[in-house]
Amino acid sequence: MNASTTTAAPVLSFRDLKVSFDTEFGSVDAVKGLSLDVHAGEVVALVGESGSGKSVTSTAAMGLLPANAHITGSASVVGHDVVSMAPEAVRKLRATEVAMVFQEPMTALNPVLTVEKQMTEALELHGMAYGAEAKKRAIELLELVGLPDPARRIKQYPHQFSGGQRQRIVIAMAISCDPKVIIADEPTTALDVTVQAEILDLLRRLKDELGTGILLITHSMGVVADLADRVAVMYRGNLVETGAAGEVLTQPEHPYTKKLLDAVPKLSEVREEESVQAEQDDATATGRRLVLEARDLVLEYDMRGKKFRAVEGVSFDLASNEILGIVGESGSGKSTVAKAVLGLLPVADGTLAVRGTDLAQLSPRKAREVRKKIGVVFQDPAASLNPRFPIGDCIIEPMIIHKVGNRKERQARAAELLDAVRMPRSVLNRYPHELSGGQRQRISIARALTLKPELLIADEPTSALDVSVQASVLAMIGELQEEYEFACLFVSHDLAVVDMLASHVVVMQNGKTVEQGPTRRVLHHPQQDYTKRLIAAAPVPIPDEQRDRREARRQLLKEQGFTLD
Known part of the structure; x- marks a missing residue:
């Protein structure tokens, strides 16, 4: 300025x-x-x-x-x-x-209209351009915001674009009338x-x-x-x-x-000798009680009769009292792995075992028994808690489904878990909409621990939360793990959060493992180009340092052969 x-x-x-x-x-x-x-x-x-x-x-x-x-x-x-x-x-x-760019581009775009229709409509409505001239202007705007092949893709619908591309389209619409x-x-x-x-x-x-x-x-x-x-x-x-x-x-x-x-979570400084030591400690670790094991895992979606391979050849293991972070961009397959562990997606090939039991080989009844050992915390607590249930009923719902305990025992368990997640017992009779986002996520964590699981799946559990609320939730997950000794599969795109919580990390791209190992080595001394790009893109809250990181990232992209705007 x-x-x-x-x-x-x-x-x-x-x-x-x-x-x-x-x-x-x-x-x-x-x-x-x-x-x-x-x-x-x-x-x-x-x-x-x-x-x-x-x-x-x-x-x-x-x-x-x-x-x-x-x-x-x-x-x-x-x-x-x-x-x-x-x-x-x-x-x-x-x-x-004045124009506005909203947080979620899919709510700002009409799903039943092409991008061309939505952009030209805005231009014509405000008298900026009409007909062929409006289309030409729309293509120029999409080119300006860096959307690839705009002349062809302008005919497509919002669902045919990635999240980042949709946000570029929303920004193009915002600047279309030169606000x-x-x-x-x-x-x-x-x-x-x-x-x-x-x-x-x-x-x-x-x-x-x-x-x-x-x-x-x-x-x-x-x-x-x-x-x-x-x-x-x-x-x-x-x-x-x-x-x-x-x-x-x-x-x-x-x-x-x-x-x-x-x-604010930050990527900590780790010397190279520390990362080498972490690798050596990992190689000599003994006495680990494996809870989750994947070997050459293949996962597929059935797309109207055609198979889409979302995950291929992924291998990792996770033991009690450990946190394994899975990181990568949208579409990398990290949440797909979490779905398969929860039994929401069948295993196409390879092995996915909980406590040595291969999930792909189980009957529905036995799979249900195995899932009693698994708790899950989703990204959006408002969508994962039943709005018609009081908080107490939300927490004990897994006990009811799996027929565990009587009503008195269930209520006692709910009260015990509210204490564990540092929520007052007075919220038992309140409803989810009466709580803040951070409080709802604490309730979700309490519900995930109801059946004393051996494995906790946390899929982007803090990405929608404020930094101070996020910090308290992350600290609480660490404390609860010390108490309950569960294994945790932590899916996230926030590298600083994974660095803070996880002892090991798997980096995924396009359904495959790019790099994996101790967090200290992978996130601080990465070997693969993709991991280096991920880390270079993570911002830090210090302007001068962030300016240097931004320039270093541009240089890295040039060295790796990427063209910059």
Whole structure:
């Protein structure tokens, strides 16, 4: 950002913005007098935990708050106060002056319309271009955001693109009418580290080339360090700290900012001799009680009569009181392996054994008995807990299914597990929607441990959580493992989390194992090009260090023969 831009009028400005909502329990204050500016060519990151008021602030700037919202103060886009404008005027302002990039691109794209239809519709609706000219402009935009072969792929539907490609399409739609402001609400949270790095490179290039002001809403401090010029920290509706990214991230003043930064998992420094020692210790390890073993594992999906091989030739083992991390990009096959262990996908070839029992050879009745030994924690706790069941019933549901204990014993077990995951017993009669995301994930972990499993499958259990909540959940998993001594298969795309938790790691790409071994060796002294690319793409929450990492990644990609934008 040029120094001169700070003297120009801001393209997005909030002045004493206050937002409250009418609820059945009374009025709730979501934003309490926020004042903040975003200038042209500048990225301002708005950070804070869920419920801090970040998304409500951005929604106010788009004029998209629900009818039960009460707003005072101003939210101005290029001098137009959205708060006092008529709804029709605000609709004209969207896309032409301010556009939004949402967290989940599939909810922002219409699944039954081609990309061409959706992009040209936006251009025609705002009078930017029509017919063949609109299609030409749409292809140019897709080319600008780095979508391969846009002239052909513009005819395809959203489901035919990867997550990163869909996010590029959403960004192309956002910039189609040359807005002065882009509001990016968690634009990379659901993406792998390599795809995230590409999207951040794209946003950086667009703001430099187009001079667009960007309000970036995120809970990832690595993303903030990579992209933001300034940082604004929100806590319970209040703006508690603002300043240049380098100052706020390295010398925070407010206790809440310090707490957020302390909670960020980081790839630790490991000397090469330590990684060699870890490899030697692994080779000489004795007395391991194997819980899960895969040998030349092959997994396939039946696609309308055609077999799609999702996993091929994967081998690993996991013992009691160990955590094995499986990492890789979307489509690498890591979650497919977890599904097979849970019995949700048949084994096409090879061996997948729990406690020496090959799952592929079992009858349905015996497989059910084996699954009693397996607990599972999914990525989205809201989707994995029955919204009609009280928390107590959610926890004891596995005991009911497997006919374990009587009602009194089940209730006692539920209370015991709530203590274990540090939740008050008073939540037994509450419902999932009454709890926060972090609390729901704690309940999911409690339910997974109900039958005292020997194996816990954790599939991206913290990717949707704030950094401070994530830190407490990860610490709790470590503590529970010490107490219950279960083996844990931990699937994640967050390398820092895997580095913190797992003793061993398997790196997967396109259904095959690229590299595996002790975490200290694989994540700190990788041998394979793909592993090196994954690690290079993982952001760190220190701007100067992240700038060096970004340049090092570009150099690595050049050395490996990749073309850069």
